[in-house]
Amino acid sequence: MMPEVDARMRLSPGHHNENLYAAIEHLLSSGGKRVRPTVTLLTAGMLGADHDRAVTLAAAIEMLHTASLVHDDLIDGALLRRGIPTLNAQWTTGATVLTGDYVFARAAHLASQTGSLAVMDLFARTLMTIVNGEINQLFRTPRGDIRQDYFERIYAKTASLFELATTGAALLCDSEPDLVEKMRAFGYNIGVAFQIVDDVLDFAGDQRRVGKPLASDLRQGLITLPTLCYLESTPNERELYGLLDEQRLEEADLGRLIEAIRSSDAIDRALEEAEGFAVMGEELLSGMPATPQKAALADLARYVVRRTL
């Protein structure tokens, strides 16, 4: 399925600056799991959407994801992604900003080519949600409850785009509102599960997670679910909240905290929460048309929490 989506994301040479063309080829060739397009195509297939429009939607969603990674890596100063040099590692800030902008524009164009105003509207709102979430994270705007903050953050960062994939697919077939809502909830649940597992792998993953040190979020003062579970079960460590928030934790204390989290049951409890979301996702599939795509979506919900990379 993915070659079709990849082909739709590619630019035709000749109409664009050649450096831009090369940059986008580089971004697409670096691969990635293509989880979002897979979710899009399976949902669309299960609900009987037009295949060609579904491919366009899948390409729009993966382009949107790609564009936000280009700007994220620039902002974080990340030099590698999936083991391959980032654009900002090779180019100026200006060229990187503009390439990201172009990929956003291309994503918006693909979204408009689905021919659905409802999809287009949701696409633009999702982009606003994602960027607003990144701005919240950048300014570390204090928002009260730390657990609520975490779930709001991973909604903006990941689950909103999974929602776009599943809701968008449902909208392509002019589904009834309750079916659209069920598919939205399905996307939400597997998106949240996916991000929790990402956050667990940041603590428990092995060397294959190239280009990131262990507990890279915590090192930036960012509390994800494993840390949250650890702190919730060890109230005497709670003073760490403030220290983490202000990034005033000494390197030695940070190392000790990371080890404490890794050897506690916080990792397992975070994974259990992810499992809970995946199960809720799977349950939402009951009553959907019994198709090979439905079975594949159920597999995917399980895969999301069992993957190791």
Added chain:
Amino acid sequence: MMPEVDARMRLSPGHHNENLYAAIEHLLSSGGKRVRPTVTLLTAGMLGADHDRAVTLAAAIEMLHTASLVHDDLIDGALLRRGIPTLNAQWTTGATVLTGDYVFARAAHLASQTGSLAVMDLFARTLMTIVNGEINQLFRTPRGDIRQDYFERIYAKTASLFELATTGAALLCDSEPDLVEKMRAFGYNIGVAFQIVDDVLDFAGDQRRVGKPLASDLRQGLITLPTLCYLESTPNERELYGLLDEQRLEEADLGRLIEAIRSSDAIDRALEEAEGFAVMGEELLSGMPATPQKAALADLARYVVRRTL
């Protein structure tokens, strides 16, 4: 008319990061001529488009313009725009990139709210044209004929967005293809005239053009129409092309060249070309519904070449 457009561009407080909200208020309060929304609303009014949808389109276009200025100022390191500090003068690169992204997203959302897929499609394609033009400029990709390069550049930079304003307005009323094409050509011609005058004011403008030194384009090695007209009429200066292109012109030589251009008839000849485009634009209005908006658009075509700021 503009208060309605401004109101539609504003965010409602509460749903967004407060820093983002403040940044967008800052961007909107710094004013600007609002030429693009004016062209949009007048064209829509002349053709009888729904007023509310026209306001939404006008807001989408001005937001797109605003977003591209945010990223441009960041890339150029500009500290002032219209006498007011730019975002990048006050914020980090990350916060500026993300604010620009958010404004792009908001513009796309407004475009989708016009309820016209044709408008949405054109909106996304225009964004690609603008960004591709900026990338061409950044990489100074040699493209052959210097005059053709100039007109391609100002098309991408300015005329494409005027085209979106007039074509978009025509599409809102489901106009016949030949009317849409006429309106596109009208937008193109006044957009080109507008940018040529901007480029002339860069040489001939007075101190009111705050924040930019005289001949700021030429100082960056960028050849605009006044320089082009000067070089075309003084073939013995043509070796300057290469020097300008490689930015190897000494400061003293640059100062001499700027003075030579200012005291030559190149300024007048560039203005005559602008006048020619404005006249072509005005002629395209013949046959349009005799409305106050038609008269105002004709005035605007003339104003575009007579303005001094």
